[in-house]
Amino acid sequence: MRLEDYSAYLARSPLAPASRVAYARRVGAFLVWLRDQPEHRDRALGDPLAREHAVRDYLRHLRVDLRRPPTTCNAHLAAVNNLSCWLGLGPSTVKAATLPKSAPRALDERQVRQLLRAAERRGSARDQAILVTMLATGLRLAEVTALDLGDLALSARKGTVTVRNGKGGKWRLVPLNSQAREALAAWLTQSRYRACESPALFIGPTGQRLTDRGVDLVLRRIAADAGVTASAHSLRHTAATMLVRNGVDLVLVAEVLGHASLETTRRYSLPTEQDRADALERLVVDHGTTAPRLPPRDTSRPGSATFPSTRETDRQAGATLAR
Secondary structure: OOHHHHHHHHHHOOOOHHHHHHHHHHHHHHHHHHHOOOOOOOOOOOOHHHHHHHHHHHHHHHHHHOOOOHHHHHHHHHHHHHHHHHOOOOOOOOOOOOOOOOOOOOOOHHHHHHHHHHHHHHOOHHHHHHHHHHHHHOOOHHHHHOOEHHHEEEOOOOEEEEEOOOHHHOOEEEEOOHHHHHHHHHHHOOHHHHOOOOOEOOEOOOOOEOOHHHHHHHHHHHHHHHOOOOOHHHHHHHHHHHHHHOOOOHHHHHHHHOOOOHHHHHHHHOOOHHHHHHHHHOOOOOOOOOOOOOOOOOOOOOOOOOOOOHHHHHHHHHHHHHO
16 A cells, blocks of 8 residues: 555545644554564555554554653554554554553643743734633634634623634634733734734734644744743643633533543543652651761671670660669
């Protein structure tokens, strides 16, 4: 088979654009590996049993030879299963690796403040509006770039943004808090935006809609100025984490984020790596700052024990009591 044929199939599939790119890249890596495996390359793409053996060996190669983490191995397994379905073999019976249940990685409050201050220092109303909107709504990157001015409803007391084509083609209405309304209003008053004929909410220097790459670049520049590692995806995780940890009902959080399953939202209530580290740090016992002192070494007998004999200890204790 040719990778170009599979890529053409992906282009017609309902997968998100980022997922299509990732599947094509991972399947390409699998095919490159397969070409160097004489025991698999002739039958793995046509025989279900041979495919099973090839998938097991490929995952072992990723895990042992390339030292890839379980999450990466599972992502490659999903891509190879998608290829298998396209070839008419059906998905592999190989089980995905069991992952430790942990909340998605999010920014803490200090890092969020650093980002907001860095965006303010940059002096770009557009960049501030992008950052604040993503932190306040948890919108996906593609949902942000697809926003039009008509999708925004702002007033002094309330505001909403309409996602017309979210993941899976779903529509949803997301409220805007006061901070997001203020940032968006500041951007809309810019003369450059008012003179633009594009319907897009966020535009670049040429007056055209910002692409996914353009918004991602804006966020990464702000993050670099703030000294924080952040991306559009981590901002979404941060918004979800803040909502859940502030006690917002999971059903409501799922609606805001556009999750198809409540189990996806429930991940944000799981402990983080930092939670585990903090919990174990509480096991530290304060035993004093002075290390125990050893008795003087008996140099008259090399290699002998340095502790006093029981008889000597008893004699010293008796002398002390006699005083």
